Amino acid sequence: MLFNAVVWADEERSNYVNFKDLEHAAQVLVKQQDNAAFLEHWIHCGVKTHRVLSVLAWATDEINRPQLDMDGILAALTEHRLALPRKPVFDIVQRLVDEDILESTGVAYRFAVPLYRRWIAWRWEPSLVREEGLED
Numbered sequence: 479m480l481f482n483a484v485v486w487a488d489e490e491r492s493n494y495v496n497f498k499d500l501e502h503a504a505q506v507l508v509k510q511q512d513n514a515a516f517l518e519h520w521i522h523c524g525v526k527t528h529r530v531l532s533v534l535a536w537a538t539d540e541i542n543r544p545q546l547d548m549d550g551i552l553a554a555l556t557e558h559r560l561a562l563p564r565k566p567v568f569d570i571v572q573r574l575v576d577e578d579i580l581e582s583t584g585v586a587y588r589f590a591v592p593l594y595r596r597w598i599a600w601r602w603e604p605s606l607v608r609e610e611g612l613e614d
Contacts, residue, residue, distance in 0.1 A: 516597045519579065525610045529560040530570045532607040534580075535598035538588060545588035558604035 533554040574580040589595035
C-alpha cells in the first residue's frame with residue numbers, strides 16, 4: 479500500500495518512503511494540479527518549440543533514457559511526424575538551455591526540471607502538438 483494511503487488510514491508503517499511512494503506522488507502532482515510556471519512557459523513558446531519539448535518529453539524519462547543528443551531529438555521528431563530542419567531545432571534547443579529549461583550534458587540534452595518533462599508528456603503528447611500546425 480502506498481505511503482499516503484497507509485498514513486491517511488491511520489495504519490502502521492515505517493517512516494521509510496520508498497521509490498514507489500515518490501513516483502506515485504510525482505504522478506499525482508503532475509496529473510491533478512496545473513503549474514503556473516509550466517503553463518506560462520508553454521503558452522509563450524511557439525509551435526516549433528512545442529514540437530521539440532513534446533517529443534523530448536515523450537522520448538526521455540528519468541531512469542532509462544534521461545537525455546537525447548541532437549540526432550536523437552531529430553529522429554524523435556521524425557518518428558512522431560513532427561520533423562523540422564536541423565538548424566531551427568538546434569536554435570530552439572540552445573534557447574531552451576539558455577532559459578534553463580533544458581540542460582546540456584556534453585552533446586546530449588535533458589529537462590532541467592523532470593516534473594516539467596512529466597507535465598508536458600501528460601498534457602501534450604506529440605499527436606496533440608501535431609494538430610497545432612506550423613504557424614510560427
